[in-house]
Amino acid sequence: MSKAGDEMTPRTNEQNNAIRRQRIYQIKNIAAKVFLEKGINMEIGDIAKKANLGRGTIYHYYNNKITLLEDLLSEALEEAKKNTIEIINTNELPLVKLEQYARRQLKLWVEQPFVFILFKNYLLQSEFIPAKNNDEILKDFQTYLYIPIVKTIEEGIHSGQLVSVDSDTAVKLFFGALVGTVHSYIKQNDSLYLTVDTQWIDDIITILFKGLKA
Numbered sequence: 001m002s003k004a005g006d007e008m009t010p011r012t013n014e015q016n017n018a019i020r021r022q023r024i025y026q027i028k029n030i031a032a033k034v035f036l037e038k039g040i041n042m043e044i045g046d047i048a049k050k051a052n053l054g055r056g057t058i059y060h061y062y063n064n065k066i067t068l069l070e071d072l073l074s075e076a077l078e079e080a081k082k083n084t085i086e087i088i089n090t091n092e093l094p095l096v097k098l099e100q101y102a103r104r105q106l107k108l109w110v111e112q113p114f115v116f117i118l119f120k121n122y123l124l125q126s127e128f129i130p131a132k133n134n135d136e137i138l139k140d141f142q143t144y145l146y147i148p149i150v151k152t153i154e155e156g157i158h159s160g161q162l163v164s165v166d167s168d169t170a171v172k173l174f175f176g177a178l179v180g181t182v183h184s185y186i187k188q189n190d191s192l193y194l195t196v197d198t199q200w201i202d203d204i205i206t207i208l209f210k211g212l213k214a
Contacts, residue, residue, distance in 0.1 A: 024061055026051065028072045032113035035069075036120075036186060039127045044068075070131040076118035077137055081144045083108060088148045094156035095213065101149070102178060102205060107196045109182045116182055119145075123175050149174070156212075163214050170212065177208050 109116035
């Protein structure tokens with residue numbers, strides 16, 4: 001008669017890799033939430049406590065908070081580039097692209113706070129992160145995430161779809177509204193894994209684009 005333990009099948013490499021990816025994803029999102037609360041003063045212990053994990057689990061993946069933040073920012077940049085390209089590099093009208101982009105970002109930033117950290121810090125320059133790849137990320141942020149939105153807004157102004165104001169003012173208003181509302185939403189909802197209220201997104205879009213539309 002076989003024992004129950006004999007019937008257990010060891011995990012495959014694919015399963016182990018999937019578990020590892022999920023754990024790292026969890027750590028990054030929770031680290032982002034802690035960073036929003038404590039800034040660069042956060043410690044690995046703060047992340048472990050909020051995630052209800054042992055410190056050793058965090059240290060298994062990251063030697064210190066800086067290496068964690070470096071990895072967080074790099075992945076956030078790739079995720080944001082993918083989303084921006086999917087929306088901005090289309091034949092839609094500028095106004096349509098901006099609304100689709102805003103909707104996507106509101107949802108993405110709430111569900112993946114580590115991506116939100118990228119935008120909040122590099123748009124507002126709210127707190128310097130001493131990452132070794134900081135200059136490279138800033139350059140890529142400007143090239144792939146910021147300038148495409150600037151050009152779309154300028155196109156919208158020139159075509160008469162957006163209100164005729166200084167484009168720099170419009171860009172700052174656009175990003176400032178998105179960053180400010182998401183920061184407030186995350187802080188007011190302390191759940192580790194937030195889901196997005198679609199009515200909240202609809203309300204933000206309505207208010208924002210009433211001001212931007214010509």
